Amino acid sequence: MKENIHPKYYPDAKVTCSCGRVFTVGSTLPELRTELCSACHPFYTGQEKLVDTERRVEKFEKKMAKAKASATSQPKKKSGDKSAKDSSDQTPRTLRDMLKQAKESSS
């Protein structure tokens, strides 16, 4: 080994996981902290667990709740005039409707 170019090696560096497990590995750092280890990673446990360090899941759920709330209050008007339109004009809206109409007219 060439001298003075290698970092100090710690043969039993202490690794602390956020799940509470502590184990040792060889490392150039004396102490390490991790969020996942083989004791708590979903791949090994087989259980679903979301690793959400930036609270993204919480933010998304908040957003969804907000969207749901606004969706239940607004579309009453929309669905109202949509049904009125449906009853008045018979032009096909979707490809399925178009095919259905074509079938009906041919037979």
Ligand SMILES: [Zn+2]
């Ligand atoms: Zn862990």
